Amino acid sequence: MNVKQQGHTYFIHADDYSALNSESFDPNYWREQNAIVNEKKGRATAYFVKLSHSTIAVLRHYWRGGLIGKILSDQYLFIGLEKTRVYQEFSLLCALHSQGLAVPQPIAAQVKRSGLIYRGDILTKAIANAESLCERMQKQRISDSSWEAIATTIAKFHKAGVYHADLNINNILFSTNNCIYLIDFDRGELRTPALQWQKENMARLKRSFYKEAHRQETFYFSETNWQTLEQYYEDEMKKAVV
Structure with missing residues (x-):
């Protein structure tokens, strides 16, 4: 209201x-x-x-x-x-x-x-005891199951037509029970699902990994991690919308 x-x-x-x-x-x-x-x-x-x-x-x-x-x-x-x-x-x-x-x-x-x-x-x-993906990667390596959870969450948003204007690793949060949340939807919008803007969203996310990797003294990330995330994302995007 x-x-x-x-x-x-x-x-x-x-x-x-x-x-x-x-x-x-x-x-x-x-x-x-x-x-x-x-x-x-x-x-x-x-x-x-x-x-x-x-x-x-x-x-x-x-x-x-x-x-x-x-x-x-x-x-x-x-x-x-x-x-x-x-x-x-x-x-x-x-x-x-x-x-x-x-x-x-x-x-x-x-x-x-x-x-x-x-x-x-x-x-x-507030999401209780939340930790951003960026914060976690400064402390430890991310497990395959977590990469899958991140990719699946992003894919669900994309299949629902949700455009996130600033999809980066600071806006991906782990909750206490390791559920994945997306935050900060300023300038976000609902769009018709389309490969072009979805690819641009993922490219922005990828850039944020490398940006933080150069900025942080300790940062557990490699190209293999991105490939893992991307593969899980593509697999989820191929599934039918339920």
Whole structure:
């Protein structure tokens, strides 16, 4: 449902979170409540906040990347609510979660508009004790069964027509029981399944392996690992959609 108040638009996925308001998207608010339990820094900091006794959420602000990000920072041109990156990502997450695909559960999001400019934030349920593929590869070799699980998960998304705009090894997570999740669907979308964009997605993923291999002091990866992942992916893509 949508809740509008004082020029802000809130998207709430479940009635359980109807009490959330503008403060809920401010890291300083959670810091004052002593409710930030972790922070992960990247291009943008993700804050892990304790929403309730049983719920840890990930709070992420929308920041621009690249050269334009150095100028406009977190400002986006408002040309309609449904055109905002916030609305598009939140709506996509809701759809994917309802289909049973392995994504974080969406909680709420905010579009904060000022004239022709908007800023945005999103809250999703944290995956318990999650570890990214990148983090794991800095500590140990990945088993064949894990490569198969990663490949099968990606193939399920692709067969469902899910385009991930930034498919890389930081956006592939292992949960506590080694289930695989994909995160960060900013600029993602549903498309007609097609070999061209699926191949481009996989090529982007491959580049991220080699990028981190050159960046990290210890990184357990080889070309054979990629071939294994690719083969499992191709095998899964050949199976009929159930």
